[in-house]
Amino acid sequence: MGQVHARSLDPLPMSGPDFNPPAHDTELIEVEPETKQEILENKDVVVQHVNIDGLGRTKDDLVMYELADVFKAKSLIDVMKKCHEAREKLLRLGIFKRVEVLIDTCEGEDALPNGLDVTFEVAELRRLTGSYNTMVGNNEGSMVLGLKLPNLFGRAEKLTFQFSYGTKETSYGLSFFKPQPGYFERNFSINLYKVTGQFPWSSLRETDRGVSAEVNFPIWKTYHTLKWEGVWRELSCLARTASFNIREESGHSLKSSLSHAMVIDTRNAAILPKRGALLKINQELAGYTGGDVSFLKEDFELQFNKELLWDSVLSSSLWGGMLIPIGDKPSSIADRFYLGGPTSVRGFSMYSIGPQSEGDYLGGEAYWAGGLHLYxxxxxRPGRGGFGDLFRTHFFLNAGNLCNLNYGEGPKAHLQKLAECIRWSYGAGIVLRLGNIARLELNYCFPMGVQSGDRICDGVQFGAGIRFL
Structure with a gap:
């Protein structure tokens, strides 16, 4: 039976001597029976169909790999979670500018009482896109122009041409990127490039023309990169006053190397993390696949972050590395390590620690650096919950050393040499986080342990970059 509702046109007194039941002022409205809908939040559901609207040149198999987990959902909450994860995977491919999700009950002859239909509405990127932006490197800014052909063959392939003009470096390159369908972390890329950089701390200019091929893949909780690189390097003096050592290093060389990198990253953010740890290990072997440069190079980066009271964070980091020449030829200045500056041991000028000749810094074959920071x-708390949260107060203690080694000596002699003449510094300042891209630092530094030939920055020092000690 339907329900009947009475609607009174005029308010009437319900009691008293003037009360008279209305004769014609009441309108009776008959309402259709209300449709009862079953609540599905806490009940089992079945995803019967997944539809994709808006596909053009994208291949169906690529998308279905990313959406396969949606069919495994068993409840409405699980369906919503799986759909959100699938949407993030589709956007991560870099071939769609928009992805929307619609969830509805299933209709049709084969519809189950608890069946659901999920529809993904996508909008593909154009075949050719361009970009213009700025990029922050380690104490360097650059303007970047790019052209990109996304989804080149319909399976998230990407062909990119990029030109970068910076304060110390100019480069252009062409790269091709190909992910494995269903496993975006497993990918392959080929790069052709030319890079010209200026290194005023060494009075050196370097031009690299090279080709590289690399494979990226995860194993358990680690991420690995295997890379081959062939590069023709041209070194020349940046100034007429360059030292004899720099002039001796000038000329052409051909490097062919194989390298491997492993990363374990449990941090909650790449820039100013509050918790988690990072471990990076790199190995490079040059000379066995050709070229006239032969060496074995090992380096690592370790970082720990711990959240304390009052939204404070204690961070500690340790860097280290060693370069071992193979054969009779000494190591090249282009392959050595450099230390010092606002992104490593603060209070010292950029890369101005260690061996030098007539004011030109030559780098070293072994180094270590450590830092303790309180953010x-x-x-x-000005601007709390908004712009003010991008700033942090910074207290730091840094230390490190860089030197050349006599590989005829034993490990004990090497450790003793690295422990001698340690440079260190302390200070405080302000840090600004630029999203998840980079950060800026303005610190007041007190350099200590200064050795003859080191160049210091006693007082205010500004730093910008991605990788900080």
């Missing part, structure tokens, strides 16, 4: 909110 706290700004005093009185």
């Amino acid at each position: 706290t909110p700004l005093p009185f």
Whole structure:
């Protein structure tokens, strides 16, 4: 039976001597029976169909790999979670500018009482896109122009041409990127490039023309990169006053190397993390696949972050590396390590620690650097919950050393040499986080342990970059 509702046109007194039941002022409205819909939140559901609207040149198998987990959902909450994860995977491919999800009950002859239909509405990127942006490197800024052909063959392949003009480096390159369908972390890329960089701390200019091929893949909780690189390097003096050592290093060389990198990253953010750890290990072997440069190079990066009271974070980091020449030829200045500056041992000028000749820094074959940092909110928390959260107060203690080694000596002699004449510094400042891309630092530094030939920056020092000690 339908329900009947009475609607009174005029308010009437319900009691008293003037009350008279209305004769014609009441309108009776008959309402259709309400449709009862079953609540599905806490009940088992079945995803019967997944539809994709808007596909053009994208191949169906690529998309179905990314959406396969949606069919495994068993409840409405699980369906919503799986659909969100699938949407993020589709956007990560870099071939769609928009992805929307619609979830509805299933209709049709084969519809189950608890069946659901999921529809993904996508909008593909154009065949050719361009970009213009700025990029922050380690104490360097650059303007970047790019052209990109996304989804070249319909399976998330990408062909990119990029030109970069910076304060110390100019480069252009062509790269091809190909992921494995269903496993975006497993991918392959080929790069052709030319890079010209200036290194004023060494009075050196370097031009690299090269080709590289690399494979990226995860194993358990680690991420690996295997890479081959062939590069023709041209070194020349940046100034007429360059030292004899720099002039001796000038000329052409051909490097062919195989390298491997492993990363374990449990941090909650790449820039100013509050918790988690990072481990990077790199190995490079040059000379066995051709070229006139032969060496074995090992280096690592370790970082720990711990959240404390009052939104403070204690961070510790350790870097280290060693370069071992193979054969009678000494190592090249282009392959050695450099230390010092606002992104490593603060209080020292950029790459101005270690061996030098007439004011030109030559780098070293072994180094270590460590840092202890305390990040706290700004005093009185101005702009809390908004722009103010991008700033942090920074207290730091840095130390490190860089030197050349005599490989005829034993490990004990090497450790003793690295422990001698340690440079260190302390200070405080302000850090600005630029999204998840880079960060800026303005610190007041007190350099200590300064050795003859080191160039210091006693007082205010500004730093910008991605990788900080």
